[in-house]
Amino acid sequence: MKKKLMPIGLVLAGALAGCATPHNPAPVTLKVAFKNDFLIGAALNPSQFCELNHAEAALVKQQFNSISPENILKWEKIHPAPGRYDFTLADRYVNFGVENKMFIVGHNLVWHEQTPKWVFQDETGNPVSREVLLARMREHIFAVVGRYRGKIGGWDVVNEALNEDGTLRTSPWRKMIGDDYLLQAYQFAHEADPAAELYYNDYSLENPAKRAGALALIRKLQAQGVKISGVGLQGHYNLDFPTLEQFDATITAFARLGVKVMITELDVDVLPRATRDVAADVSKNVQRSENLNPYSSGLPDALQRQLAERYADLFAVLVRHRNDIGRVTFWGVTDGDSWLNNWPVNGRTSYPLLFDRAGRPKPAFDSVITTAGR
Ligand code: GLA
16 A cells, blocks of 8 residues: 655645644655655756755755756767776766765767767768777776776667667768667677667657657667667657657556666756757757747646646656656756757757756646555
């Protein structure tokens, strides 16, 4: 039997009305509410894990039991030049997770974005051979995964290998190594830390064509004997994508492969769509205009309610699948941190998360809490 949980809004309302007694339950937090369901994570920026922003660091400790690094483990940050690694921030990130007994995620090892050009070129700027690129990939994976062996519990080994139609993306990795670059990456990561969980992570896997491609990819890797522990649905959603049916069917389909399903970068965008497609391709860049940024002075109540309902609907599906879901990670802590303030349009005011710009729980927070353990 699950304990009945009281949303933080009600607890606060009770306290303000002067009816708080020592018997009132402590405000419910996300990690406590979902402790029998799945881990609850957030992607952090340096001001949070270095505790420069005290309030947000405290909020992270209070609410989350897993962390992901927003940027600091990406190749361009941690390995900016040949033979030069900068582990300063990554060490701080990992220490924050260890000190607070959190499940620490590594994001990511092999991606076509935020990877410096030199990785793919020789000294004269020409493409390197398959052998050279494989050797660079191996060195990078061994250096980074090896350093945090036993501390980082799971790695997004390959990020975004697929096109929207489910075919393999012709990234520099694929072009220069061949289709087996994925196999190689997972094998290197497994050798570097045999105990770490290894994930495949991508966006819009709820679209049937892309989902079919990802299912085929994971089946192939499994048939090749690769350790693949989970699939990350990035979860860059909006009010109508994905449909709840698509969401449900996607979780079911991946779970059938025997891999854990994780939502790794959850946010729900309420701003007008700047492009017709829903793909969370980080290279998109659309010119800002008034009508694309309608809520710069606050989110209307009706939309706030819609966001809360949308989150409750999504979490109801997740909780129903709690045996298949390992973790749900939000891409940011407060609305002010979100990449959606600058993507795909720079300088908008976005409201995609559960905490407002002051770190206060939004109605969406309460609606999510009420779905726990149902
Ligand atoms: C993708 C990547 C993340 C991050 C987000 C946007 O989903 O996987 O690392 O860059 O885009 O911030």
